[in-house]
Amino acid sequence: MSLVFRTPISIRFAHCDPAGIVFYPRYFELINGVVEDWCAQDLAMSFHEMHMVQGIGLPTVHIETDFVKTSVMGDELLAELRVIKLGRASATVEIRMLGQDQDLRLTARLVLVMAQVQERKAIALPSALREQMRKYLVS
C-alpha cells in the first residue's frame, strides 16, 4: 500500500491576479513548496540539507499541468503528492490540488532530477532518500 503526502495550502492575496484568481506562475511556487515540504517532513532530507550541507539539489526538468478549475483568495486547498515513477537519478511525481469539496483544481506531473549543484550534473538519488521516496510510489 503506497503512501500519499498531503499538505494544506492557503490561497493568498499575493497569489491572485487582476481577474481575482490564482496567477498560474504562483501555482508553481506552491507546487515547489509541496515538494519542499515532502522532502523536509517525510523524506528526512530538507532543501536546506541538500543545498547548504550536501551541495545537491532536486531541480525540475519537466512539468506538465492541467489547470482544471480556478481558485480565489481565501480558498483552502489540499495538496496531494504521489510518486509515479522512480529512476536511478530521477523521480516523477504527481501533485493534485483539491478544493474544500474535494473538487480538483489542478494536476501536475513533474520530473525531478537529483543533481550536484556546482557541476550541474545528474547523480544517483542517495539510497536512503530513494527508499523513502519508494513508499510513495503508486503501485
Place this chain on the structure above:
Amino acid sequence: MSLVFRTPISIRFAHCDPAGIVFYPRYFELINGVVEDWCAQDLAMSFHEMHMVQGIGLPTVHIETDFVKTSVMGDELLAELRVIKLGRASATVEIRMLGQDQDLRLTARLVLVMAQVQERKAIALPSALREQMRKYLVS
C-alpha cells in the same frame, strides 16, 4: 509562410535561486510576459484592453514544459512564440527560449482559452484577434 513572434528576455537576479540558476516558477512569469507582449505588440489586443476594457482574458488551462538547460543571472535569452493549433475559443502556442549561442533553454506548450472574466466561462476568440493569431500558425 507563418510568422514567429520574437522578444528578448534578460535573466535577472530576481529570477535566480540559491543554486544560482533560474527558479522555474519565474520562467512561467517570463512565459506569461511573452504572451502578453505578443498580444500587445503584434495582435493589437493588450492585456489592459482585454481585462480593463472588454472584461475578457486569456487564461492558461494547460502547460507542459521541458527545462532543457539552465540559465543564470545576466543571460540574455531570445524567446520565440509560434501557434501550433487554433480552435474556436483556444490557441495552443509553443514558446522556446534560446541562449546567445542559439542553444535551447526551454520549450513550453500552452493552451490559452479566451474567457469572459466575470462569469469565468470560455467564449469564442474575437474574430480580429483570431485572424491575427492565424498568421503565427505553424503550417
Place this chain on the structure above:
Amino acid sequence: MSLVFRTPISIRFAHCDPAGIVFYPRYFELINGVVEDWCAQDLAMSFHEMHMVQGIGLPTVHIETDFVKTSVMGDELLAELRVIKLGRASATVEIRMLGQDQDLRLTARLVLVMAQVQERKAIALPSALREQMRKYLVS
C-alpha cells in the same frame, strides 16, 4: 494591555536568492501575508471579504524596513504585529520578524489605508474593524 498578533513564517527555497538568503522583495510578500492573516484570524475581516464582498481594500501607502539580519532557507521565523497609530482611515502597524533565538531579523512600519477599490479613494475604517484594531494599539 495591548495585544500582539503573532504568526509563524517558514523561509522557503522560493524566498531565497543566489546569495542563499531571503531576497528582500519576498519579505514584503511575507509582510503582506502577516497583515492578511491578522485581518482574517483576529479582526474578523478577511481580504476575501474586503475585496470580493465589500469592494474595499487595505493598500500600503508607506513602508519603511530595516533588514537587521539575514535569513536562510529552512529558518522558522516568528512574526509579531502591533498597531502604532490608528487614524480615521489609516492604521500604522509595526511588524517584526524574529529567529529561533528571538534574534531580530527585520522591523517594518507600514501605513495601511482603508480604500474603496473601484474609485480608489480613502474611506473611514469600518467601525467594527477599527475597534478590533484598537486592541493591538501600543499604549
Place this chain on the structure above:
Amino acid sequence: MSLVFRTPISIRFAHCDPAGIVFYPRYFELINGVVEDWCAQDLAMSFHEMHMVQGIGLPTVHIETDFVKTSVMGDELLAELRVIKLGRASATVEIRMLGQDQDLRLTARLVLVMAQVQERKAIALPSALREQMRKYLVS
C-alpha cells in the same frame, strides 16, 4: 553636475493584484531591477560579475518607500535613480518612478551595503565602483 540613471519600466499583468493595481512587493522586484541595471549598464559591475565572479553583493539593509499613486497593467513608467549619500561601504540611493505625465508614482530610499557574500560581512566599496557611483551623487 550629477548624473541621473533612467530606465523604462513596463507594468505587466504579473505585477498586478485583484484590485487591478501593482501589488507593492512587485515594486520592490522592479526597484531591485533598477539597481541591477544601473550597476550593469552604467557602473561597469554587473550583479553577475559581483556574485558569480567576485563573490560580493550589494544587499539592501534599509528601505523606505512612499507609494504616491497607483499604477495599473499597461502603464509605461520611467525610473530615476540618484545617489543621496556615499559611505565607505554603503550607498544611499533614491529611486523615483514616474508615469507618462511625469506624475510621481513612488519614491524609495535604499541603503545598499557592499558585502562579501560567503562570510556575510560588509566590506569597502571597490574604489572603481565607488568612483562611478559618485557621478550620481546629488550635490
